[in-house]
Amino acid sequence: MPDLGLDVLWKGSNLLRLLGGLGVALRISLIAVVISIPLGLLLGTLMTGKNVILKFILKLYLEFIRIMPQLVLLFMVFFGSTRMFGWQPSGELSAIIVFTLWGAAEMSDLVRGALISIPVHQYESSEALGLTKVQTYCYVVIPQTVRRLIPLSINLITRMIKTTSLILMIGVVEMIKVAQQIIEANRTTSPNAAFGIYLVIFLLYFLACWPISLLAKYLERKWR
Amino acid sequence: MNWEYIQKYLPMYEKAAILTLKLGVIGILFAVLIGLFCAVILYYKVPVVKRIVAAYIELSRNTPLLVQLFFIYYGLPKIGIATNAEACGIAGLAFLGGSYMAESFRSGFEAVDKIQEESAASLGMNSYQTMRYVILPQAVSVSVPGFLANVIFLLKETSVFSAISLMDLMFTAKDLIGLYYKTTESLILLVGFYLLLLLPVSLLGMWVERRVRYAGFGT
Amino acid sequence: MEETILTVKHLKKEYEDKTILNDVDLAVKKGEVVVIIGPSGCGKSTLLRCMNGLEKTQSGSIKLREEAIEAGSGNLVQIRQKIGMVFQNYELFPHLTVLDNILLAPTKVQKRDKKDVKAEALKLLERVGLKDKAGSYPRQLSGGQKQRVAIVRALCMNPEILLFDEVTAALDPEMVREVLDVMLELARQKRTMVIVTHEMQFARAVADRVLFIDQGKIMEEGTPEEVLEHPKKERTQQFLNIFQFEKVQERKIS
Numbered sequence: 001m002p003d004l005g006l007d008v009l010w011k012g013s014n015l016l017r018l019l020g021g022l023g024v025a026l027r028i029s030l031i032a033v034v035i036s037i038p039l040g041l042l043l044g045t046l047m048t049g050k051n052v053i054l055k056f057i058l059k060l061y062l063e064f065i066r067i068m069p070q071l072v073l074l075f076m077v078f079f080g081s082t083r084m085f086g087w088q089p090s091g092e093l094s095a096i097i098v099f100t101l102w103g104a105a106e107m108s109d110l111v112r113g114a115l116i117s118i119p120v121h122q123y124e125s126s127e128a129l130g131l132t133k134v135q136t137y138c139y140v141v142i143p144q145t146v147r148r149l150i151p152l153s154i155n156l157i158t159r160m161i162k163t164t165s166l167i168l169m170i171g172v173v174e175m176i177k178v179a180q181q182i183i184e185a186n187r188t189t190s191p192n193a194a195f196g197i198y199l200v201i202f203l204l205y206f207l208a209c210w211p212i213s214l215l216a217k218y219l220e221r222k223w224r
Numbered sequence: 225m226n227w228e229y230i231q232k233y234l235p236m237y238e239k240a241a242i243l244t245l246k247l248g249v250i251g252i253l254f255a256v257l258i259g260l261f262c263a264v265i266l267y268y269k270v271p272v273v274k275r276i277v278a279a280y281i282e283l284s285r286n287t288p289l290l291v292q293l294f295f296i297y298y299g300l301p302k303i304g305i306a307t308n309a310e311a312c313g314i315a316g317l318a319f320l321g322g323s324y325m326a327e328s329f330r331s332g333f334e335a336v337d338k339i340q341e342e343s344a345a346s347l348g349m350n351s352y353q354t355m356r357y358v359i360l361p362q363a364v365s366v367s368v369p370g371f372l373a374n375v376i377f378l379l380k381e382t383s384v385f386s387a388i389s390l391m392d393l394m395f396t397a398k399d400l401i402g403l404y405y406k407t408t409e410s411l412i413l414l415v416g417f418y419l420l421l422l423l424p425v426s427l428l429g430m431w432v433e434r435r436v437r438y439a440g441f442g443t
Numbered sequence: 444m445e446e447t448i449l450t451v452k453h454l455k456k457e458y459e460d461k462t463i464l465n466d467v468d469l470a471v472k473k474g475e476v477v478v479i480i481g482p483s484g485c486g487k488s489t490l491l492r493c494m495n496g497l498e499k500t501q502s503g504s505i506k507l508r509e510e511a512i513e514a515g516s517g518n519l520v521q522i523r524q525k526i527g528m529v530f531q532n533y534e535l536f537p538h539l540t541v542l543d544n545i546l547l548a549p550t551k552v553q554k555r556d557k558k559d560v561k562a563e564a565l566k567l568l569e570r571v572g573l574k575d576k577a578g579s580y581p582r583q584l585s586g587g588q589k590q591r592v593a594i595v596r597a598l599c600m601n602p603e604i605l606l607f608d609e610v611t612a613a614l615d616p617e618m619v620r621e622v623l624d625v626m627l628e629l630a631r632q633k634r635t636m637v638i639v640t641h642e643m644q645f646a647r648a649v650a651d652r653v654l655f656i657d658q659g660k661i662m663e664e665g666t667p668e669e670v671l672e673h674p675k676k677e678r679t680q681q682f683l684n685i686f687q688f689e690k691v692q693e694r695k696i697s
Contacts, residue, residue: 004302067418068415068419069383069394071383071384072394072414075398075401075411076411079407079410164288165291166290169384176294194298194301198294198295202287202291202295205287205288206283206286210286339532342497346495346528346530347548347597348521348522349548350520350552353552357536357551358536361538362536
């Protein structure tokens with residue numbers, strides 16, 4: 001059995017430090033998701049509205065955010081803010097800003113997709129039954145939309161968690177950064193630590209995301 | 225805004241964009257092959273292999289590319305599997321993209337009616353011919369919108385390549401910001417080049433989606 | 444005495460402890476047109492699908508001349524080339540043009556020369572009045588047109604026997620005729636055919652022999668006159684009454 005460098009994990013508080021790094025990532029994603037879901041609901045509903053100019057501007061903005069790599073957005077906020085506004089946000093704050101904007105854009109697209117997927121005759125038959133517009137939305141449209149949306153929004157959480165790995169690149173101390181520190185500190189005593197530690201990080205990310213994916217899949221199947 | 229600076233460093237960005245594009249295209253090609261392979265395995269429900277494929281898909285979809293890259297680039301050499309940075313980038317992208325491609329091809333396969341298989345069988349086709357001439361062409365064309373969405377997603381994901389010291393667009397931008405403090409110009413070039421890479425695919429995707437949704441074969 | 448092409452002996456088919464076909468015997472002679480009628484769920488479509496090896500059977504045998512037809516067996520690919528089947532929902536390949544739909548199996552499976560098959564295909568298409576549709580895609584055709592293409596596709600394999608599985612059931616009424624006309628023409632050419640249908644008038648016109656199946660068994664068989672005009676069994680009479688009733692209603696309305 002070759003040395004897989006797993007022993008480093010049990011030295012001192014190394015495993016706890018790694019988990020702490022994961023905690024930072026999870027905290028950032030949680031905050032971003034909590035803000036971006038209502039924001040996305042609002043934007044998505046506006047996108048199905050009638051105001052053409054508003055829709056055009058929104059579309060331009062949302063598509064820009066969705067097409068840019070999230071890392072580019074992180075750079076824009078982290079490095080660009082100082083130049084543009086004379087204000088230097090911390091890495092963590094930049095991450096929250098970017099992931100919220102990105103999450104809201106993705107969410108708005110999901111909302112729009114769910115709303116336009118409700119067939120026109122659902123509206124028509126509700127009207128034919130004498131329901132008012134508000135009643136149509138409350139009893140017919142929203143319940144159907146929500147069923148389609150919940151699995152997709154849960155999936156957005158896993159995407160968010162995976163994306164938080166990027167904050168390493170703007171110097172936030174998260175799991176990979178901690179890993180680098182641990183590997184560096186044990187360079188001489190445990191030269192193979194890179195294998196074991198990165199394997200553990202890989203698995204930790206998997207363990208964080210997989211149950212959420214399973215839940216999303218389960219709900220999707222149940223409500224199809 | 226400093227135009228001189230932009231002109232001076234444009235060639236560096238060009239080189240970086242070409243690297244991004246090159247690694248992206250090769251990685252995506254491998255991802256397509258892996259994805260097709262997995263989708264076919266899942267379609268035929270090949271025993272044992274289908275479980276391995278399913279496990280791979282879950283592992284690949286539920287971990288970030290950055291972590292996959294770090295494991296391949298820094299971890300694997302410790303057990304004797306060493307790669308250079310470019311090969312590692314391609315391998316990582318293929319590992320990640322394979323599962324996404326597999327999922328969109330799989331939904332393509334699901335969209336093909338089961339009785340098409342019987343129809344082909346009743347004409348005396350064997351299972352290879354049925355797959356090759358009847359199922360695959362239909363499945364692939366149904367998966368085109370999903371495929372293009374994956375291409376965009378994977379090209380975007382290449383932005384983390386700089387973490388394993390590949391001199392891509394992100395690397396160049398960060399380097400220049402660090403060296404010359406020309407933040408605005410560097411960021412504008414960065415955004416511009418990514419738009420150049422991604423916008424055509426995105427527009428193609430929108431066009432194809434509209435065609436697929438409203439038409440189909442023969443219009 | 445004409446030679447027997449297809450033989451079904453003591454065929455039994457079960458699905459999840461339900462008996463679908465129970466001890467079915469049938470022999471189809473060369474040039475004969477056999478029509479199978481019966482209530483829905485009686486097993487008539489299943490019998491047809493068994494004849495093409497699309498269903499697993501539990502006991503009994505089906506033979507095309509001397510070759511056994513069995514789902515999952517190795518020679519199935521060979522045998523199916525000699526059996527043409529037309530489905531209720533046409534099952535044309537949506538990604539191929541009409542002509543390519545027809546050419547696919549003869550060129551890829553039988554490895555015949557493309558030029559020859561194409562000439563034959565166009566001739567057959569002309570016969571069914573669809574020569575100008577050769578370059579169209581299935582979705583551009585009406586249901587009746589699609590079904591006629593599906594028949595040509597089966598014919599182009601030069602099968603020894605043709606199976607038709609409720610081929611007009613999914614069609615709008617005004618399109619039924621054009622498909623049945625093609626089948627009548629095939630009967631005139633002395634093609635061997637087994638037809639599952641609900642069109643009683645058509646059955647009378649086309650059949651050499653009619654089989655009434657109920658609850659997985661052949662209840663009655665004979666010439667169209669015998670079975671359709673003077674059924675011996677009460678069950679057959681009951682089934683036929685359903686169609687009689689419809690006719691009375693029609694007369695009253697008009």
